[in-house]
Amino acid sequence: MKKEINNIADQFNINGELLNVECKNNGNINRTYIATYKMEDGSEKCFIIQKINTTVFKEPYKLMKNISNVTSFIEMKTQFCGDNIHPCLSVIKNKNNKLLVEVLDEKTGEKQYYRAYNCIENSISYDVSTDKQVVYNVGAAFGHFQRLLSDYDADDLETTIPDFHNTPKRFDNFMSDIELDVCDRSEEVSQEIITLLKYRGSKDKIVNLLKKGTIPVRVTHNDTKVNNVMMDKKTGDYLTVIDLDTVMPGSALYDYGDGVRSTCSTAAEDERDLSKVELNMELFTEYTKGYLSEMADYLTEDEVCNMGESIRVITFELALRFLNDYINGDTYFKTKYDKHNLVRARNQLKLLSDIDKKMPDINKFILETYRKYKHENKQLIKNK
Ligand SMILES: Nc1ncnc2c1ncn2[C@@H]1O[C@H](COP(=O)(O)OP(=O)(O)O)[C@@H](O)[C@H]1O
Numbered sequence: 001m002k003k004e005i006n007n008i009a010d011q012f013n014i015n016g017e018l019l020n021v022e023c024k025n026n027g028n029i030n031r032t033y034i035a036t037y038k039m040e041d042g043s044e045k046c047f048i049i050q051k052i053n054t055t056v057f058k059e060p061y062k063l064m065k066n067i068s069n070v071t072s073f074i075e076m077k078t079q080f081c082g083d084n085i086h087p088c089l090s091v092i093k094n095k096n097n098k099l100l101v102e103v104l105d106e107k108t109g110e111k112q113y114y115r116a117y118n119c120i121e122n123s124i125s126y127d128v129s130t131d132k133q134v135v136y137n138v139g140a141a142f143g144h145f146q147r148l149l150s151d152y153d154a155d156d157l158e159t160t161i162p163d164f165h166n167t168p169k170r171f172d173n174f175m176s177d178i179e180l181d182v183c184d185r186s187e188e189v190s191q192e193i194i195t196l197l198k199y200r201g202s203k204d205k206i207v208n209l210l211k212k213g214t215i216p217v218r219v220t221h222n223d224t225k226v227n228n229v230m231m232d233k234k235t236g237d238y239l240t241v242i243d244l245d246t247v248m249p250g251s252a253l254y255d256y257g258d259g260v261r262s263t264c265s266t267a268a269e270d271e272r273d274l275s276k277v278e279l280n281m282e283l284f285t286e287y288t289k290g291y292l293s294e295m296a297d298y299l300t301e302d303e304v305c306n307m308g309e310s311i312r313v314i315t316f317e318l319a320l321r322f323l324n325d326y327i328n329g330d331t332y333f334k335t336k337y338d339k340h341n342l343v344r345a346r347n348q349l350k351l352l353s354d355i356d357k358k359m360p361d362i363n364k365f366i367l368e369t370y371r372k373y374k375h376e377n378k379q380l381i382k383n384k
């Protein structure tokens with residue numbers, strides 16, 4: 001493997017001599033390597049090489065085109081603003097000017113695809129964090145990402161995973177899978193199904209707003225987790241958003257809702273003790289402050305009015321997806337033990353009921369924070 005990955009690393013357009021390649025094992029989807037080169041000026045420099053998971057991503061060139069377009073746009077904006085605090089992620093092409101290095105797997109006869117990026121230096125990513133400052137920074141990082149892309153024409157991007165956040169469609173599939181009941185599990189989870197159905201009222205909300213044109217189609221990251229933000233090792237501030245595999249046209253609300261859902265729960269997504277699972281309001285306020293500090297001037301009023309709702313919709317969607325996967329025999333999400341998906345579904349249902357209870361407070365805080373940042377930004381412009 002060592003020889004093979006060295007050979008792959010040599011094919012990228014990097015003007016240096018390859019010194020070493022190390023495998024980094026903390027990603028969930030792709031295999032990530034750090035390659036060190038001795039550059040022409042004698043300095044040592046690291047690059048990231050990733051093997052794309054083609055079981056999840058079927059069309060690697062389409063996905064890379066999205067990433068390349070979005071990263072180039074961000075780089076242009078960042079340079080234009082004279083921002084030298086936030087380093088940009090850049091795709092490094094191969095020596096034939098292609099976005100990927102292709103290798104034929106001799107055992108399976110299938111093609112494997114590798115890409116390279118610059119390494120975000122002196123940075124760290126956290127797999128989980130309950131630190132308020134970190135959560136604020138995650139919200140701000142995804143807000144910053146959306147702000148830079150707020151005038152990017154999202155229709156220019158490929159929809160690499162169709163209906164990714166089409167909650168009503170996912171719901172229809174779920175209902176037919178309960179009927180089909182291929183693993184004879186529907187009866188076992190009848191209580192969970194009843195609980196889920198209680199919340200189905202919100203499932204069409206974002207999709208309908210998009211359909212009617214009430215809210216704009218925007219570039220959406222679609223994987224707004226804490227470990228997809230690189231933070232400055234020294235200051236703790238956010239540097240760059242990474243993991244752009246699921247960048248597609250969508251809604252800002254998908255990213256905000258999923259960011260809060262995944263970052264602000266009091267317990268891991270597969271915690272079995274449901275008494276531990278709640279929406280942590282302190283973390284929610286931090287995430288929201290961070291996000292709106294960047295996005296208050298760029299969101300439409302309809303988007304702002306639906307931010308709270310988006311947390312409920314996305315949590316409903318995840319509960320539904322875990323339960324659906326359990327009913328189907330665990331074919332999509334990786335499971336570590338029997339009933340892992342059922343544990344996750346129960347966990348998300350508990351989170352959903354808590355979010356539902358807290359919705360008035362959630363909405364109140366979002367509106368207050370939005371007004372605060374709008375007002376502050378107006379004052380700033382006035383005093384300039
Ligand atoms: N450009 C980069 N600079 C520094 N570290 C990176 C970079 N890209 C990825 N990493 C590190 O590798 C990990 C996995 O990368 P990621 O793109 O998120 O893959 P996955 O899709 O498998 O989650 C990240 O959490 C981060 O620690």
Ligand SMILES: [Mg+2]
Pocket residue numbers: 027028227228243
């Ligand atoms: Mg990742």
